[in-house]
Amino acid sequence: MNTRQALVPLLAIVAIAVQAGAQAREQKFGPLTLQSQGSLFVGGEVKAAPPSTAAGPGAAPGEITVNQMYVQYQIPPKADRHAPVVMVHGCCLSSKTWETTPDGRMGWNEYFVRKGRSVYLADQVSRARSGFDPSVISAVKSGAQPPSTLPNIIAASHQVAWTVFRFGPSYPKAFEDGQFPVEAAAELYKQMIPDLNALLPNPNPTWTNMAALAKQLKGAVLMGHSESGFFPQQAALIDPSGIRAMISIEQPCPELTAAQVTALARIPTLVMFGDHLGDVPPGIVNWKTTFEGCNAYVDKVKAAGGDITMMSLPAMGIKGNSHMLMQDKNNLQVADLILGWLDTHVDKKK
Amino acid sequence: MNTRQALVPLLAIVAIAVQAGAQAREQKFGPLTLQSQGSLFVGGEVKAAPPSTAAGPGAAPGEITVNQMYVQYQIPPKADRHAPVVMVHGCCLSSKTWETTPDGRMGWNEYFVRKGRSVYLADQVSRARSGFDPSVISAVKSGAQPPSTLPNIIAASHQVAWTVFRFGPSYPKAFEDGQFPVEAAAELYKQMIPDLNALLPNPNPTWTNMAALAKQLKGAVLMGHSESGFFPQQAALIDPSGIRAMISIEQPCPELTAAQVTALARIPTLVMFGDHLGDVPPGIVNWKTTFEGCNAYVDKVKAAGGDITMMSLPAMGIKGNSHMLMQDKNNLQVADLILGWLDTHVDKKK
Numbered sequence: 001m002n003t004r005q006a007l008v009p010l011l012a013i014v015a016i017a018v019q020a021g022a023q024a025r026e027q028k029f030g031p032l033t034l035q036s037q038g039s040l041f042v043g044g045e046v047k048a049a050p051p052s053t054a055a056g057p058g059a060a061p062g063e064i065t066v067n068q069m070y071v072q073y074q075i076p077p078k079a080d081r082h083a084p085v086v087m088v089h090g091c092c093l094s095s096k097t098w099e100t101t102p103d104g105r106m107g108w109n110e111y112f113v114r115k116g117r118s119v120y121l122a123d124q125v126s127r128a129r130s131g132f133d134p135s136v137i138s139a140v141k142s143g144a145q146p147p148s149t150l151p152n153i154i155a156a157s158h159q160v161a162w163t164v165f166r167f168g169p170s171y172p173k174a175f176e177d178g179q180f181p182v183e184a185a186a187e188l189y190k191q192m193i194p195d196l197n198a199l200l201p202n203p204n205p206t207w208t209n210m211a212a213l214a215k216q217l218k219g220a221v222l223m224g225h226s227e228s229g230f231f232p233q234q235a236a237l238i239d240p241s242g243i244r245a246m247i248s249i250e251q252p253c254p255e256l257t258a259a260q261v262t263a264l265a266r267i268p269t270l271v272m273f274g275d276h277l278g279d280v281p282p283g284i285v286n287w288k289t290t291f292e293g294c295n296a297y298v299d300k301v302k303a304a305g306g307d308i309t310m311m312s313l314p315a316m317g318i319k320g321n322s323h324m325l326m327q328d329k330n331n332l333q334v335a336d337l338i339l340g341w342l343d344t345h346v347d348k349k350k
Numbered sequence: 351m352n353t354r355q356a357l358v359p360l361l362a363i364v365a366i367a368v369q370a371g372a373q374a375r376e377q378k379f380g381p382l383t384l385q386s387q388g389s390l391f392v393g394g395e396v397k398a399a400p401p402s403t404a405a406g407p408g409a410a411p412g413e414i415t416v417n418q419m420y421v422q423y424q425i426p427p428k429a430d431r432h433a434p435v436v437m438v439h440g441c442c443l444s445s446k447t448w449e450t451t452p453d454g455r456m457g458w459n460e461y462f463v464r465k466g467r468s469v470y471l472a473d474q475v476s477r478a479r480s481g482f483d484p485s486v487i488s489a490v491k492s493g494a495q496p497p498s499t500l501p502n503i504i505a506a507s508h509q510v511a512w513t514v515f516r517f518g519p520s521y522p523k524a525f526e527d528g529q530f531p532v533e534a535a536a537e538l539y540k541q542m543i544p545d546l547n548a549l550l551p552n553p554n555p556t557w558t559n560m561a562a563l564a565k566q567l568k569g570a571v572l573m574g575h576s577e578s579g580f581f582p583q584q585a586a587l588i589d590p591s592g593i594r595a596m597i598s599i600e601q602p603c604p605e606l607t608a609a610q611v612t613a614l615a616r617i618p619t620l621v622m623f624g625d626h627l628g629d630v631p632p633g634i635v636n637w638k639t640t641f642e643g644c645n646a647y648v649d650k651v652k653a654a655g656g657d658i659t660m661m662s663l664p665a666m667g668i669k670g671n672s673h674m675l676m677q678d679k680n681n682l683q684v685a686d687l688i689l690g691w692l693d694t695h696v697d698k699k700k
Contacts, residue, residue: 031427034382037460038450041540049507062507062521068540070446077381094479096420100388110387128479129444131543134503137487141500150491153484157399157412171412190391190418193481 029106032114037074042216043125043209044068050138067201069209070129074109075118082347083221083244084118086213088206090226090251092156092195094128095121097225101327102187108326111335117342120213120220124228125205126196133199151198158189163280165323166287175276177320179328188324197227203238210235214242221346223247223338226323230254233264243267245346247338250274250323252290253297258304265306268345270338271298274321274328275314287323307345311337379456382464387424392566393475393559394418400488417551419559420479424459425468432697433571433594434468436563438556440576442506442545444478445471447575451677452537458676461685467692470563470570474578475555476546483549501548508539513630515673516637525626527670529678538674547577553588560585564592571696573597573688576673580604583614593617595696597688600624600673602640603647608654615656618695620688621648624671624678625664637673657695661687 049064071086072095087109089097098121099107112119126132139145156164162171165188167180174182197204210231214220221244222232229251236243237260245268253271256264271294277287294310301308313321316337318330325334399414421436422445437459439447448471449457462469476482489495506514512521515538517530524532547554560581564570571594572582579601586593587610595618603621606614621644627637644660651658663671666687668680675684 032384032387034384037382038454038457039446040450040454041537044536044540046508046539049505062509064505064507065536065539065542070444070540072449094420094481096389096479099422100390104388104390107388123479128481129446129473129543131444134505134544137500138503138505140490140497141502143497147490147493147497150487152491153488155399155414155484155488157414158396159412186394186415187391189396189415190394190420192415193479194484 029114032110033077035075035077035079039070039072041068041070042213043205050135051142066133067125067205068130069125069206070123071120071213073118073120074113076113076116079116079118082117083219084120084217085112085221085223086120086122086210088122088124088210088224088228088231090228092154092192094193095123096191098326101181101331102184103181108331108335111332115339125209126199132196136199151196154195156192160284161192164285166276166280167322169279175320178322179320179330180322180324181329207231207234208238211239215239217242219244221245221247221342224251225249226251236264236267240267253294261300262304265301265304269301269306269308270311270341272311274323274325275319309341379464382460383427385425385427385429389420389422391418391420392563393555400485401492416483417475417555418480419475419556420473421470421563423468423470424463426463426466428466429468432467433569434470434567435462435571435573436470436472436560438472438474438560438574438578438581440578442504442542444543445473446541448676451531451681452534453531458681458685461682465689475559476549482546486549501546504545506542510634511542514635516626516630517672519629525670528672529670529680530672530674531679557581557584558588561589561592565589567592569594571595571597571692574601575599576601586614586617590617603644611650612654615651615654619651619656619658620661620691622661624673624675625669659691
């Protein structure tokens with residue numbers, strides 16, 4: 001039986017699981033009241049439109065807007081007791097990361113709102129509703145530029161995601177104590193969309209826009225995951241003035257200068273990693289050395305006097321969490337750890 | 351002063367307008383209560399992943415999922431009194447179309463929910479959070495296919511949008527009675543993202559997925575706009591079983607066979623057009639002939655015994671509406687016309 005044949009019964013199971021999840025959610029939580037909600041853009045630059053090869057609306061010359069960041073928000077009643085939380089997704093994903101889980105349970109976006117926090121979901125620049133700059137692709141099509149100038153699109157396969165996201169040691173074998181709802185993996189694969197970050201200038205406009213959003217909100221917690229896990233720090237190195245705290249989930253911690261470490265040590269920071277870091281093949285990502293690199297970063301920030309916490313979930317007795325821990329079966333338990341940390345390290349200091 | 355120089359003060363004005371809009375909205379409407387909310391995917395097919403040129407997560411062989419449609423929903427209390435409404439955006443846009451307007455007022459998504467309707471916002475397949483199939487772009491980059499096989503990306507420029515969306519007779523001149531908030535046009539331009547529909551197979555998977563979603567919801571109203579304005583009908587021609595009504599806003603009405611007209615005449619239909627159809631240069635879109643084509647379609651459906659309504663807003667005494675009428679200053683007045691039509695033609699028949 002090939003994957004395609006296996007998919008039909010799997011989808012039926014997922015459909016039932018999604019319905020059951022939705023029912024359980026409503027029973028457990030009841031209606032949700034919002035003070036307000038909406039969406040907006042941060043940043044954006046105007047540039048010449050590519051000479052289009054299409055007969056459509058792009059055919060005439062003019063200007064387009066690029067590098068803007070789409071943000072969707074929900075504000076609960078009495079939200080001013082807590083700093084708002086900005087959530088930014090990782091590689092090959094969108095803000096769907098934080099919403100309804102693949103098996104139909106509540107995502108962190110709604111859970112944080114129910115816990116009194118305003119939540120801002122940002123699609124990375126060049127992804128999803130933020131759009132991307134089409135100029136290079138149009139220039140290659142018209143012959144103005146060679147094919148080699150096309151971006152390296154990252155399109156993670158199901159098989160690569162299985163081990164990199166640590167659902168199991170090899171596709172399609174799952175960890176016995178794994179927390180990811182592998183029966184709904186096909187629903188996760190639908191969230192995985194092409195990553196065009198190779199198109200972006202340096203510094204990445206998402207970093208600049210995250211810093212600007214935090215400032216616009218007069219103080220916000222920036223949270224990143226995986227590809228974007230260190231984006232809160234990159235944003236803080238551009239403009240720390242609006243950043244109340246940084247939450248970095250399962251990401252590489254790059255080498256920094258002493259001055260950079262000193263600057264970042266001024267902002268309360270939480271770093272979080274899940275389980276089975278050494279139990280998947282160290283191919284595209286080596287989770288063990290990534291984790292070690294972040295422990296070294298944590299030590300440096302501590303040495304600089306910073307308020308930084310490393311939460312290694314298995315070291316805290318919470319076993320089996322995957323890379324997609326905001327979608328794991330115990331996702332709300334993990335969220336509670338973050339909410340508790342925010343209470344202690346950020347909101348009580350307000 | 352060039353456009354770039356003009357943008358800075360304009361953005362400051364927009365920021366103030368957005369804040370003022372948010373305040374006015376909260377004063378007028380008060381908190382919002384939802385029975386539930388979430389997001390899901392409809393459809394999706396598994397295919398071989400492109401041999402990646404990237405060193406990232408796509409480097410190993412495997413499979414990817416394409417042609418899935420991302421849908422975000424909100425369900426108000428007692429929603430079962432009305433059929434849910436599925437809103438699908440037009441060319442070079444995303445579901446942002448229906449959300450907070452460029453000048454910060456409430457969008458149709460929230461207004462319909464406040465009027466007791468469940469709302470489902472779909473990103474078209476190959477756009478935004480639905481992702482797109484990266485295979486062709488990767489194949490051209492690697493040299494496996496010639497540049498001519500790249501898709502015609504439609505990237506509408508500010509200048510093209512101005513007249514095609516009927517903000518005024520020529521960029522940047524606005525109609526005196528225009529309803530679009532032109533002072534916030536820069537915020538609309540941020541919503542305009544590259545359109546990769548040229549990548550899609552035929553039939554367009556968005557049509558199939560819209561029909562499937564309506565069925566999954568056990569009956570839904572499908573609403574399309576512009577590029578997607580006739581998608582409700584295309585969905586109905588694939589599978590009408592879940593489609594309770596079709597709302598087509600400012601779109602071309604293609605030639606159909608008598609059998610197709612008969613099939614579509616079984617479903618209540620609303621067609622809506624705004625103002626100034628003959629007052630912009632008939633370049634990429636000729637609004638006058640488009641409107642005439644839809645009047646002919648309405649006549650054919652009526653002749654086949656169908657319940658179809660043409661709402662020409664200026665003929666009803668509502669002047670100045672642009673192509674983006676869900677974002678116009680009188681957008682809630684226009685929404686009320688649709689809600690009233692749904693009450694009379696759909697929900698009372700339930």
